[in-house]
Amino acid sequence: MTLEITGRSAADIADSVRALIERGALRPGDPLPPVRNLADLLGVNRNTAVAAYRQLTAAGVVVTRGRGGTHVADHAVVPQEGYASDSVLRDVATGNPDPDRIPDPMPALAGMAGRPVLYGEPVIDPGLERWAREWMTADLAPADVHLTITSGAADAVDRLLAQALVRDDAVALEDPCFLTSIHTVRVGGYRPVAVPVDDEGMTVAGLRAALDEGVRAVVCTPRAQNPTGASLSAQRAADLRAVLADHPYVLVIEDDHFSMLSRSPFRSIIGPGHRRWALVRSVSKFLGPDMCLAVTASDAETADRLAMRLSPGTTWVSHLLQRLVLALATDPDVASDIRAAGTHYADRNDAFAARLTALGVPTVAGDGLNLWVPLPVPARDVSEQLMRRGWLARGDEFVLGAASADARLRLTVHDLSDVDADRLAADVAAAVAAAGGRRSPAGME
Secondary structure (H helix, E strand, O other), rough: HHOOOOOOOOHHHHHHHHHHHOOOOOOOOOEEEOHHHHHHHHHHOOOHHHHHHHHHHHHHOOOHHHOOOEEEOOOOOOOOOOOOOOOEEEOOOOOOHHHHHOOOOHHOOOOOOOOOEEEEEOOOOOHHHHHHHHHHHOOOOOOOOOEEEEEEHHHHHHHHHHOOOOOOOEEEEEEEOOOHHHOOOOOOOOEEEEEEEEEEEEEEHHHHHHHHHHOOOEEEEOOOOOOOOOOOHHHHHHHHHHOOOOOOOOOEEEEEEOOHHOOOOOOOOOOOOOOEEEEEEHHHHHHHHOOOOOEEOOOHHHHHHHHHOOOOOOOOOOOHHHHHHHHOOHHHHHHHHOHHHOOHHHHHHHHHHHHHHHHOOOOOOOOOOOEEOOOOOHHHHHHHHHHHEEEEEOOHHHOOOHHHHOEEEEEEEOOOOHHHHHHHHHHHHHHHHHHHOOOOOOOEE
């Protein structure tokens, strides 16, 4: 395989590798020769081989894994959040909010349009900016805060990483991790570094190890971490800030996706002296996924770079949408509905956790839309058993590395009726028993 790579220039060597991949001679995951070996075999300068691999990496054709070498990129599809549209099973892994708990936008639509917006005007609607500044700055230690509007949190994180990183840069991600974050990092060609999450959030030892590995960005969920439901304790947040104090130019992105619905206080890992940072809050969990809008507060340089990717009239967020979000977010009745929704999610998750615990599957509800259920057997085995009982669940898809080897299952149960909740809880207990080769408790089959 090595001898089939040809070329004397970096461009020719890169073209040769591309051709081997296109013909199927090299497949996803296959290793490429070390730079020194390739240079010796082709009789070229080592820098020429380095440049060829750099071109291939920038194009997303190969990935570099440090001491693990260079490999052909694997473009396998990453699982996505939301409904599995191609399944006949009852999907209890959606991660969706309850549609009945999303405020009706119709009363706000009639009076919020205002004057037309033209090319060249500010990206952020002035009314929304005033409200958002108060919403964001109350929880931030840095005094100099700049705001940007994007089309949702995933769009914000994607743009934030793109303005700071190049392909194969390392990014610290929580493990287990939100599927959209995994997808964003892999599609961007960055290298995910797993940081374990426990009951108090991202671990200190895990973050320290990731920084020692050279990560250039950290993506953290301060509360209602998806899928675990963990929220940072005050001590954990302080310890993480202390670790990051020695790395002020590492980009820290906080995704506070559950902000207005959370039953946990917001605790930031961004210290007052950190130089590259961003706090992202979307409205999708409490105003609905179709409200594709997120507010990003950041340092001045990050805001400037982010703004370069939001051209007025082309990639900005519609001012009509911004005004609708403002009208809803400042409506006292809507605010009351949002608080009620947060209580609903917490109560339904607590109730389902109690059901599982009573059936021999001890579970404690965290914060957020989902339950993260600990299992005594592999999650994949339990998922397969649940499929036979008509349910679709998820578990292993959220795991990045061996650090989160404990078997868990993510369930979205807040929209189930009591009858369906009882049935699912019984089926989970039966699935655990069947996957473990034990006899199911009476009445569960």
